[in-house]
Amino acid sequence: MSQSRIRLERVTKRWDATMAVDDISFDVTPGQFVILLGPSGCGKSTTLRMIAGLEEATSGQIHIGGRDVTRLPPGDRGLSMVFQSYALFPHLSVADNIVFGLRSRKVPRQEQRQRLAKVAELVDLTAYLDRKPAQLSGGQRQRVALARAVISEHPICLMDEPLSNLDARLRSDMRREIKALQSRLNMTVVYVTHDQVEAMSMGDRVILMQHGTIVQDGTPDELYNRPASAFAASFIGSPAMNLLPLAAGEQGAVIQGEPTPPVAPLNAAGGQLGVRPEDIELRPASAFGVLARVLSEEYLGADTIVHLAIGEHTLRARLTGKHALAGQQCRIGWPTKAAHLFDANGRRRDDLTPYSLDLPGAESQLSSPLSGSSQTSLLAPQLYPQH
C-alpha cells in the first residue's frame, strides 16, 4: 500500500498577484481519510487539483508513493477523482461512463465487463447500466461518479465536494456510503469540503485551511476540543463557538462590558475567550457566574439554542429539551476545561488557564458539561414562571 502515500512539500500556487496556496506541507498515510476543510477561496480545491495534476504547482514538490509527480500529467499519477459536478459524459450510458477509463487504458473487454459487474454491484447500479446520466437522480449520478473512481482500482481517490449538489437527507446517506466504501476498499481518500459536518463525521484527519495556509491539522476530535486558533474554533461546530473579547478588569481579564466576575488571568486581556454553546450552563440570577440576559430562543426539537446578551456581546447556548426563557436575567458558567483562550492575533494560548466559574460545592454537577436536565432543575424557581 505504500504506493498510496501522498506527500506535499512546501507547495505553492500563485496566479499572477494572487496567492492561492501558500507554502503548505503535509503527509497522507495509506488508507487514511483526509479532509481538506475551509471556507470558499481558502485554497483547498487548488491543493486537491495540484495533487491530481490538473493544476501545476508554482513551487514545491508533490510525491505519490515515493515518486516525484510534481510535473507528471494527471493520467500518470495513479489516482482517480470524483468531481463536484460528477463530470459524467452525457452521451454515454452508465456502463460506458464507468468503463471510460478502462477503455483509455486499453484493458481487455472481458476484464472490463467483469470489473464493471463487480463495481456496479458494489454501488448498487446494476439495474441502471443502460441509462443515460440525464435519466438518473442526483444520488445515482453520484454513485456513477464513485463507480468510475472505484473501477480504476487506483489506491488513491480524490474527492472535490462530491456531496454539495445533493439534498440534505441524501447527503447524510452518501456520507456513510462513501465512508463505508473507503474502509472496505482500504482507499486513501483526500476529500475537499466546506461542510464541517462532513469533515467531522467522515475524516480520520482534518486539515483546516484559511487564506491558502494550513490553520490546523489533526483528528476531528482535536479540532473540536483544542482549536488552534479563533478561526478554527469558529469554523468547527454548529452553532459555532462563542468568541468573547476580553478586557482588563480589577482581578483579571473580564468579558468586555461585564466587569464581574474575572474569567481569565489579566494577561489574557486583549484576546478572546471561546466557549462552545453546548458547554454553557444557565444558572439562576442569584447564583455565581457571569450576568446575562436571554434575548430569544430557537427551538430545534432535541434542543434549544438560547441567544444571550453579555455586556455588549451576544452568545449562543445549547440546552437540551424545550425552554422558554426570553427576556429573563440569569447567570452563566462553563467548565474550566471547556474555555479556550486566544491571543489578539487569534492564536490559541495554552500558557494561561481560564479562571474557574464553578459553583461552590457543585463540582460533581459541573464536571459533565452537557448536563442539561440538572441545569433546568437548578434554574427552575426563577426562570420558569409560566410552569
Add this chain to the structure above:
Amino acid sequence: MTLTAHRKMQLYGTLLLLPAAILLTTFAYLPTITTVINSLFLPGFRGAPAEFVGVENYQVLFDDPTFWKVARNNLIYALGTIPTSIALALVMALFVNGKLRGRGFVRMAYFTPTILPMIAAANIWMFFYAPQIGLFNKLLGALGLSGINWLGDPSVALGSVIVMSVWKEAGFFMIFYLAALQGIPPELKEASDLEGTSRWSFFWRVTFPLLMPTTLFVLINALINAVRVVDHLFILTKGGPNNATNLLLYYVYENAFSFFDRTMAATITVVILLVLAVVATLKFTILDRRTHYQ
C-alpha cells in the same frame, strides 16, 4: 353566443400566430404553390389561356443536357464545399477555443469573411484570381511557375469557386462550433485526463459526439447554402465558361430573366425543392437517432 374560456384561449393563440402565418403564406407557401402550378402549364401566346401539360415540362428538362451539367456542377460544388467547410470550421473552433495568445483577434480574423457581403467577398477574390495581376498568379510567378487562368479555364473554374465559398462559409460555421465547445464542461476533459485518455481519443469519444447536434445543424445549413447562395457567380464567372461553374439556382435565374422561360425556371425550382426536402428528411431521420441532445 358566449365564448367558453377554452375557445377564448384558442382564439388568443390563433391571433398570436397570425402575423407569422400571413408573412409565411404570402412569401413562402403561396409562391411555392404558384411555382408548382406554373411548372405544370405552358403559357399561351397572345393572351391565350395557359395550357395544362402535366409532367411534359419535366420531361423536357430531363432531356436538357445543360440541366444535367448544371446539376452535376452543383453536386460537385456541394461535395466540395460542405465537408471541407465543416471540417475547417471545426479545426478553427478547436484552435481558438484553446489557450492561445491573441485569441480574440484570431477569432475575429476567422469570422471576418462572414460579415462581408458575398458580392464584396467575390470582388476581393476576383483580384486574387485575376490572370495577370492576381495575387495567386503573382505568387506563382515569384516561384517561377506559370500562372493559371483560375476562372477562365473550364477544368479549374469550379474548383476556384469552391475554394472561395469554403473561405466564406467556414468562419460562420466556426462560430456555432465555438459556442458548442464552450458549452462542454471542462471537467469532462479533466476527468478523462485523469484516466490518461489521449487528446485524439477524447476528441472522438467525447467532443465529437457532443458536437453532433451542432454538426447536424451546420450540415443542413451548408447544404441549403450550397443550393441557395449563388451571388458570387454574378461577379466571378456568370456561370461560365461554357456552364463550367453554373449552379442550379443561377440556372433558374438565367432561365427566368435571361431566356424569359418562366416555365422552365419554375420546373427547375420544384426539382430543387424536392431534392432538398428529401436530403433534409434523410439527414434528420438517420443522424438524429445517433445524436445526443443535452
